[in-house]
Amino acid sequence: MTETRRTWSEAESARYRAAGHWQGVTFGARLRASAAAHGGRVALVDGERRWTYAELDTEADRVARGLRGLGIGRGDRVVVQLPNRAEFLLVWFGLQRLGAVPVHAMPGHRRREIGHLVRVAGAVACVVPDRHARFDHRELMRGVRAEQGAGGSLRHVVVVGDPGPDEGFVPFEALRAEAPAESGPATDDGGADAADVALLLLSGGTTGLPKLIPRTHDDYSYNARACAEVCALDARSVYLAVLPLGFNFAFACPGVLGTLMAGGTVVVAPDPSPQTAYALVEREGVTLTSLTPPLVPHWIDEAASGTWDLGSLSVVQVGGARLPEDHARKLGPALGVTVQQVFGMAEGLINLTRLDDPEDLVCATQGRPVSPDDEVLVVDADGRPVPDGTAGELLTRGPYTLRGYYRVEEHNRTAFTPDGHYRSGDVVRRLPSGHLVVVGRIKDQINRGGEKVAAVEVEEQLLTHPAITAAALVGVPDERWGERSVAFVVCTGTAPGVREVAAHLRERGLAGYKAPDEVVRVPALPLTAVGKVDKAALAQELPRP
């Protein structure tokens, strides 16, 4: 199959190379170079296990050989759904060494989401844990495999941990062990080109199931490096990965990749509790971490216990959803750190407040673009730029912002302007300093503490419940989550309660975080003048907090 990928023009590419943004180096080659430059430094820590750069490089070779034994090679897509353990990165770099393409699934994804990713990506393999968070991923993969059938692309399921009896699942450990040490991969990266797609990220999505975001070696390493520069990372930096590694924020803003590119150390936290994190901060001398807003009050409370020495921690990033200004003001003093607000998107553009920004900008804005070549337009409903200070939709293009989603040509025609700006759907105000304040969004998506829920996807599934005849999922302001989701339903007979609805959606294979927080029965859904469901009117019907 030939396919044309929407990408940057030759002139733009030349400009980004000339500016030094794109360096023409693949991730597989970068790891090799890091092993040569600082092989003895610690790259990765997971509990009692640690890997130097040289060991991580060798491990990537081993994993690559095992994966190659399964027939995986350059350009092949592999869905990776792993929790915050070192194996995520061992698999990730093993794939990079082959020029294969990891697809970042989220830990909460279930049969519908994983099945969709496998189909759209044409994935040849999935890598999952045996069990995680009281959920059996082998069971999930049995379902996915059965659904894909013999005609599908899926050929292998690799399980980290116990693969279970007799399913043809490949144990990750055997994959590593069986790889003969002498038959090393001939290349650092399977012959991949830096302009190739290095990984596929997921969009928050508004139009149903997640879309895949192609990120190239050139653009994604610039994403990580530009963020690392703003955060002043160097070889002494120690990054604690608290949020899921599959999330762009924790992976490359600057996160894991930015830290490794600076020669620092990545520590993975198995859970996001402040107790777990603070113990790791003390033990490993963590300097930087990133959080979503719902975690912030817990982290503040635990710091107040006075039992932890957080002296090494210098910067805490908060992003993924709107951070209440009051929490922003308390966080820095409570932990003795510099706070950085992060507003970004897996599609590209990352905004960060700067470490030396005055407190008011740090607490009341969501930062400004990391690259001088990020182009930001704030436009009205007709696509005309609005003056600074006026709210409008954020459009953007630049050296690390996608020019088209993966294999959805129809959608790409409207998701971008003719001159290649991505229509983010976020509504922002720009200040004269260039800092952005996020005021909302025009897209029909609920941001529940950083987990993005596409309303239409949930609505479609609600309608499969026998008692529900019409449904609208609406985001309403919430103290803890920023937004919580409320399902307004029109029913015949008895309306299902919130638990029954959650069970029904789970039954349908939907990730648990997409279940509505509340179910409200209404006689009918109100409509706007043009006949769309009037979600603003529905939100008004709720009692005020």
Ligand SMILES: O=C(O)c1cccc(O)c1O
């Ligand atoms: O939602 C965000 O703010 C965000 C921040 C950093 C990176 C991302 O991918 C994001 O979606």
